[in-house]
Amino acid sequence: MSVPAVRRGRPGYDQRQILEIAVQVFIEHGYDATSVSSLAERLGLSKSALYHHYASKERLLELALDEAMGSLEAVLHEPGATVGPAGDRLEHVLRGAVRVLVDKLAFVTLLLRVRGNSDVERAALERRRAFDDQVTVLVRAAQAEGSVRADIGASVATRLLFGMVNSIVEWYRPTGPEGAAELADDVLAVALDGLRTH
Amino acid sequence: MSVPAVRRGRPGYDQRQILEIAVQVFIEHGYDATSVSSLAERLGLSKSALYHHYASKERLLELALDEAMGSLEAVLHEPGATVGPAGDRLEHVLRGAVRVLVDKLAFVTLLLRVRGNSDVERAALERRRAFDDQVTVLVRAAQAEGSVRADIGASVATRLLFGMVNSIVEWYRPTGPEGAAELADDVLAVALDGLRTH
Incomplete structure (x- = not known):
């Protein structure tokens, strides 16, 4: 042989x-x-x-978008996102979203560029909307418990938060695990406490 | 006749x-x-x-990008951006940028989609970089005077701020002048004071 x-x-x-x-x-x-x-x-x-x-170019797109969305959705099901005060859960979700963006930078970049030109793209946009809705519910719960300011609409607050988080794909380039954790700290710091000194 | x-x-x-x-x-x-x-x-x-x-399709692109960038650059030359404490000037620039985004929504949307595929696009990207650099200098000055927290790098802070501001083009739809002013208030509130109640 x-x-x-x-x-x-x-x-x-x-x-x-x-x-x-x-x-x-x-x-x-x-x-x-x-x-x-x-x-x-x-x-x-x-x-x-x-x-x-x-099987097709579209199948590649579908798998990529599914991996990006699946990773973001998984954050919403982690214990840190489902148990405890809403303010802490929101913080967990933001930190988790930054982690996913850094870990799956290219996949999420592709997801964020999708404009809905096909069924596969429209399905991904639909999942993004459902994700945003769940985060909005969380922001509203945090407002109700008093940990997040209530003078900004929950929907606008969610969009501004994810505007900041999603912008990471435009400029972040991986430099090591510390980079990612520090980035999450910076996002949380700006999102929750703002840039102004108190 | x-x-x-x-x-x-x-x-x-x-x-x-x-x-x-x-x-x-x-x-x-x-x-x-x-x-x-x-x-x-x-x-x-x-x-x-x-x-x-x-004269060409590219000339239309050039004029559109020039109008968007010119409007943003003009904010940096307004008295509110050039006179007074750096923290106040930064606030003025953020409010002005939101105003430009809302006033020139389509033009800025186009600007933010530019990827550098031609000389016209590369020139616009270069102007965006110069704009970001000037804002970063302002953030650094605000940190030096103690009005902005110094535990976040000025460059990352600028990118997160404009990530939030620029995301407006993805979801904002004009509904009237109050809409724009309120939006600027919300952006300033999140950027400067954060979402957390204190």
Whole structure:
């Protein structure tokens, strides 16, 4: 029985790496402007080899958006987001959202650029709206318990908070785990206590 | 001498309206994906009539980005941004930026979507960077005078502030002048004093 030959040279990309590179290409050139041919070329694969891994370009988008949204939604189900005073739960959700953005920077960047041009995109926008609604309910509960100021509407407050959080994808570049934790501290500090000295 | 006939029916668009509609089309379909033909069609003009008003699609983009950036830069030169304690000047700049975003919602939306795919886009990004740098200098001055907390880097603080401010283009829809002033109050409240009750 012969020993299988060791594969030499550049190894092929696995399923996961193909998804990650596709997400990168979608971000650089725009999803609509990216053809399967150009994607295959970037991966050094034939189109049929690419189709062997993923049924379509849209399937890659769907998986990427699902991973980004799924990670954000998971934060809402963590004990820190479901047990305790609403103010503490809100803080947990904000910190968790920053963590997801840093961990899944490219996937969330893609999610935030989605404009609703297809069923897959509209489904992702719908999940984003449902996520925002759940955070708004949390802000309202924190206002009712007195831990969050009630002179700003819960819906506007949620949008401003996530405006700040989501902007991270525009400028944050990973530099190490400390970077991410410090970033979350900074976001929490501005969001909860503001920039002004007291 | 005959009296000129009164023009009946739908009047043609003037120079300004063409620019505004073009900006709207760029936002809806993406600048790169918008052809001069589709733009002319949307305006109910022939391509040559459109070229009579503007030399190119890029010229429309350039004017739109210049108007958005020019309005933001003008805020930095207002007396409220140049005279007095740095903390007050920062507050003036944030309020002014919200005002510009609301007044020029479409133009600023386009500016914030620019990714640097041409010289015109790169020039706009360069002006945005210079604007951010000037705000960062202001934040640093406010930290030095003790009116803004110094435990957050001036650069990160500026980015979080403008993340919040810029997010307005994603969800704000004009409902009247009170809307804009209240929105500025809410942004200032969150940015300077935070959401937490004290």
